[in-house]
Amino acid sequence: MALKVFDLQCEAHHIFEGWFSSHEDYDSQQERGLLTCPLCGNGKISKMLSAPRLNVSHLKKEKQPAPLKQAPKMEATANLNDKELAKIQAAVMQQLRVYVKQTEDVGKQFTAEARRIHYGEAKERPIRGNATPEQRQALQEEGIEVMPIPDFLDENQLQ
Structure with a gap:
């Protein structure tokens, strides 16, 4: 496609x-x-x-991009021109895609698997998958940190 x-x-x-x-x-x-x-x-x-x-x-x-060096300090960004800022944003986006690629896609089992990992019933590892806003809220109320990942960061979603 x-x-x-x-x-x-x-x-x-x-x-x-x-x-x-x-x-x-x-x-x-x-x-x-x-x-x-x-x-x-x-x-x-x-x-x-x-x-x-x-x-x-x-x-x-x-080819794997090199890991990002320490992010520039916020006050330094005020002096960046649009091209420099776009370059930094592109590097951040590429690094985010690398991080997403290093996670296991557990699909619709995300909520159950996140709980299993949190409670020590499954091996700890970075996972991603599908969860409704209500499911994410319930996980957070249990002390399980989750965050939505936009589809464009997951190259598997783009194929």
């Missing part, structure tokens, strides 16, 4: 990529309020003008 990669920007001027199956998919997700900024959670997202991109990742051998 060919993917459309759009440069998106939230109301707080964070720039990030969005991967969609089509322009219509983007429009549909935008209309349903499903798009949020991965950096601040802002839901007011706009598509930026960008040059066309080709998804040719399948043509080159996968």
Whole structure:
């Protein structure tokens, strides 16, 4: 499946990529309020003008990015131009994708498996899967830390 990669920007001027199956998919997700900024959670997202991109990742051998060095201090970012900031944001997004790739996808069994790990009934390991907002809330009330991961960080969701 060919993917459309759009440069998106939230109301707080964070720039990030969005991967969609089509322009219509983007429009549909935008209309349903499903798009949020991965950096601040802002839901007011706009598509930026960008040059066309080709998804040719399948043509080159996968290479692992180097781990990120210490993040720049917040006061230093005020002096960054848009290109430098976009470069840092892209590096952060790539590192997040690496972290997601290192987790085990337990699918719809996420809630049960998270509890089993928390209570020592299963081997401790990083997992990801599907949970409703209510299930995530219940886990957090039990002291089990969880966080939603946007689909665009999971390369398996994009295939």
